Amino acid sequence: MTRFAVLVSGRGSNLRALAEAAKSKRIPGEIALVVSNRPGAKALEFATDAGLPTAVLPHKAYSKRRAYDRDLVRLLQAYDIDWVLLAGFMRILSEVVVEAYPQRILNIHPSLLPAFPGLAPQQQAIDAGVAVSGCSVHFVDAGMDTGIIAAQAVVPVKHGDDAAALSKRILKAEHKLYPRVMRWAAEGLLDDGIPPDTAARLLLP
Ligand code: GRF
Numbered sequence: 001m002t003r004f005a006v007l008v009s010g011r012g013s014n015l016r017a018l019a020e021a022a023k024s025k026r027i028p029g030e031i032a033l034v035v036s037n038r039p040g041a042k043a044l045e046f047a048t049d050a051g052l053p054t055a056v057l058p059h060k061a062y063s064k065r066r067a068y069d070r071d072l073v074r075l076l077q078a079y080d081i082d083w084v085l086l087a088g089f090m091r092i093l094s095e096v097v098v099e100a101y102p103q104r105i106l107n108i109h110p111s112l113l114p115a116f117p118g119l120a121p122q123q124q125a126i127d128a129g130v131a132v133s134g135c136s137v138h139f140v141d142a143g144m145d146t147g148i149i150a151a152q153a154v155v156p157v158k159h160g161d162d163a164a165a166l167s168k169r170i171l172k173a174e175h176k177l178y179p180r181v182m183r184w185a186a187e188g189l190l191d192d193g194i195p196p197d198t199a200a201r202l203l204l205p
Helices: 013-023 042-049 065-078 095-100 121-128 163-186
Strands: 002-008 029-036 054-056 083-086 105-109 132-139 149-156
Touching: 002 013, 002 042, 002 163, 013 029, 013 042, 013 163, 029 042, 029 065, 029 163, 042 054, 065 095, 083 163, 105 163, 121 132, 121 163, 132 163, 149 163
Parallel strands: 002 029, 002 083, 029 054, 083 105
Antiparallel strands: 105 132, 132 149
């Protein structure tokens, strides 16, 4: 069984989608650890209720990013983690983590990367006037929202959408897309650091 760690900072709706998929046995893997950098994250409540092992690694206790990241790697190694899934984890990982888990870290971002990286991508999409946006699951390198794209889901941007309405539509797609890519990881389809050549890489509305 592939051992996943899910890294969170907030609400945890993607964690929930991943946990449900793992539990349903559609995925030959398990969430072996949930790590939050915020002690009060709602995601932690869900994880505890779901009986998932949790750890809090508060970034405020560290003045240096690399020191934080070294402790994070130690924690992941202590739990024998194979894959690291970032799900609303609001920190950039330095090469300390990226090199400890080469091509074994994924992130989900609510835009069609490389468009609209960084903060408030839904508002960026609205401001740009695009007709479609969506979400991307990508391998993590030391950049922000860069790295090879594993899969993307497209959603329409509708007239009158505000960031909240678009976020909601995108989030629904995230909850379908991320478990799908998690399954690929568990099945070994991402072992070479490149996505499988399948139509399932693209989820349409
Ligand atoms: C999601 O929109 C995800 O794409 C982004 O942060 C948000 C996390 O939401 N990286 P949740 O905590 O999974 O509900």
